[in-house]
Amino acid sequence: MRASPKNRKRRNPRSSAQPAEGEAGRGILLGAPQSLGALASAFGGEVDPGCGDLEIARVAPIESAGPGDLAPLLAPRYVGAALQSEAALLVEPSLAPKIPAGRRWIHPHAHYALALVLKGIEEARRKPETQIPLRTHIEAGADVDPTAMIGPGAVILAGARVGPGARIEPNAVLYGGAVIGERAVVGAGSIIGRPGFGWTSSPEGNLVRIPQLGGVRIEADVEIGPLCSIDAGTLGPTVIEKGAKLDAHVHVGHNAVIGAGSMIAAQAGFAGSVRVGAGALVGGQAGVADHVSIGAGAKLAAKSGVIGDVPPGAVVGGYPAVDRARWLRAVARMLRK
CATH class of the missing domain: 2.160.10.10 (Hexapeptide repeat proteins)
Incomplete structure (x- = not known):
């Protein structure tokens, strides 16, 4: 029996539970949430004072990123979107002065840092399957x-x-x-x-x-x-x-x-x-x-x-x-x- 619209429970969009991957185009889930400071410790760069404990659940495009996301800011054309976003930002040093302090991870090789973050996600996804499938x-x-x-x-x-x-x-x-x-x-x-x-x-x-x-x-x-x-x-x-x-x-x-x-x-x-x-x-x-x-x-x-x-x-x-x-x-x- 289907619940009536009146009694049907609605999902809280701000729930602390991890959102479904790709939800509303919001990006790629990390294997497990990590702090912004931990990411910087692992891959280099510096975070703004006081934001090292920001929890990051996924990496998302800057246009759709929100709280709990990490968005890369790698080109000037996206500065406007970055100023409107509530996400933490992985920022190229040349663009850092355009963004107020408080949620920036500034990296001298930001493209490379993004590649390392995504590589960790990719490796965590790989299935421990047999090396040579039967259909080969x-x-x-x-x-x-x-x-x-x-x-x-x-x-x-x-x-x-x-x-x-x-x-x-x-x-x-x-x-x-x-x-x-x-x-x-x-x-x-x-x-x-x-x-x-x-x-x-x-x-x-x-x-x-x-x-x-x-x-x-x-x-x-x-x-x-x-x-x-x-x-x-x-x-x-x-x-x-x-x-x-x-x-x-x-x-x-x-x-x-x-x-x-x-x-x-x-x-x-x-x-x-x-x-x-x-x-x-x-x-x-x-x-x-x-x-x-x-x-x-x-x-x-x-x-x-x-x-x-x-x-x-x-x-x-x-x-x-x-x-x-x-x-x-x-x-x-x-x-x-």
Whole structure:
């Protein structure tokens, strides 16, 4: 029997009980409430005098955060919302003078502190499940470290190697010759080590595939987003160097090298034998022609079409990609016509 509206109990929105996660878009629950001072002690930075005992139950966007929440203030555009909010604030030092004292956690690397807080929540959520689910297909001859995490539906073929602490997400496929380094992540549905796009013509003019036997080497701490494809090299491996990060839908052609610490945004594509230097930044949907070299620390604007070498540290955009300032001037001239 349903209670009548008159007798039905209503939930007190200010109840001391922890709210449901995601309630009204309010953010992410901590594993257990912590004081603001404890967070600063764990991750660095300083809290305003007298607010170290503020209890934090969750991390929330600044627009919806309220009492008991921690909201990051990381950009000037959110100062107005911060002034209206009753939440505790994780604040970049440059923005701290704009916020009255009394609820600030000021951190010299506030983005990093937020990452550490969220990492603790993520680790607490992980289920103590078996490392290799039953629905995974691992062929005899594949070498999977016992500490690796393999998602349901993943396929690991003979000759592939998965290192300690690596994570292979659901439905990813590792071909023979794919080597996955320590703590690397291969995103859901990604294909690593399929033979690259190598063809030649026979004397009769028929297209003939060139076997791609070099494999792929994914080094330590690389993260490959979902639905990426990294082709096997011809004679040696296609390489994603240590700490590089690839967003979703990135394609890396055979024999390419993506440098250490590079960041590649979604839908970028690299033709065969491209060399990307360490620390390069590549915008979404940028395309790089075969055998092109991108220097260390270079930046490619989104949708750039790169058909020639880019010097270290250069910033380019457009098609064909040129110095970014030159490209913007050319666009401005066209728009004035």
